[in-house]
Structure formats: C-alpha cells, structure tokens
Amino acid sequence: MSDTQKDLQSQVQAIAERINNGITYEDAGIDHKEHDAEPTAIISGWDYLEDALDIEYRVGSDMSYKGAEVLVTFGGPNIWIDTKHKCVRGAWWGDSAVAHYTDDAMGIDDALEELYESGR
Numbered sequence: 001m002s003d004t005q006k007d008l009q010s011q012v013q014a015i016a017e018r019i020n021n022g023i024t025y026e027d028a029g030i031d032h033k034e035h036d037a038e039p040t041a042i043i044s045g046w047d048y049l050e051d052a053l054d055i056e057y058r059v060g061s062d063m064s065y066k067g068a069e070v071l072v073t074f075g076g077p078n079i080w081i082d083t084k085h086k087c088v089r090g091a092w093w094g095d096s097a098v099a100h101y102t103d104d105a106m107g108i109d110d111a112l113e114e115l116y117e118s119g120r
Contacts, residue, residue, distance in 0.1 A: 002095065008077050009097040012090040015072065015079060019088070022105030023048070045104070045111030057116050058084045068112040083109040 001009075022042035025032035030047060032039045049055075054071040067084025077092035083104070090097045104110075 004092060005095045005097070008090045008092050008095050009099070011073075011077065012079060012088045012097040013099040015081065016088040016099035016101040019081065019108060020101040020103045020105060042105055045106045045108035048106050048108055049111055049115075055112065055115070057112075059116075063120070065113045065116045067109065068116070070108075070112070081108065083112060 024040050025035065025037055025043055026039040028043050028047065030043060032041065035041075035043075035047075049070065052070045052072060053074050056069045057065065058067040058069065060066055067082065070081045070083070071078065072081055073079040073090075077090045077095075079088060079090040081088050085100075086102065086104075087098055087100045
C-alpha cells in the first residue's frame, strides 16, 4: 500500500469514526455558548453540514428520501459521506478508500432528510 493510499484510508477512517462517535463543540471549534450547550456536548447534524460542499440526494421512485451523499473535502482528496450505505468514500488520483460506520451520533442523516423534505 502506497503512502498516499495509507493517508487516504486514514482520513476516510477518521471521518467515519467522527460520524460514529460524534464531535464535540470543543473539538469542532464551534462556540458552545451560541448553542447553549456544554463544550463537551456533541454537535448536531445541522452544525456538521454547515461546511458541506455539495449534497446529492438518493430518492426512491416515489421521491421518498433514501439517503444522501455529502461532499466534505475536495481537491486532494475528494471525500464523500454516503448515508444510504453508511460509509465514507475517498478518492485521490488512482487511489480509493472506504470506511463504514454503524451509528450516526450527530444525526447527520436526520438533518439531511429534513433538509430534503423542506425543499420538496
């Protein structure tokens, strides 16, 4: 495995772990006082999505929400969160990496579904 591949896998895995475990206001660098929360409280999915670069929705034939793909980094590497398949995917030149998560501690998918439904 090349150094680039290892670095990409490490970045993808780190994002999957943050989704699984959540990110605190302190770790995210978000002012907890503005949100009337403790510094160690987990941020919401809405807070996490503030920095999203692009959102692509996955819908059924009846236009019901199934999940979304969120571009979170771009330009080296490109990294997406895929809430339908509960994974984080990355690509950098010819390398690719995937890491799965089982929990969505911040409620990212719930926020995405609400955002999708509000735009219908």
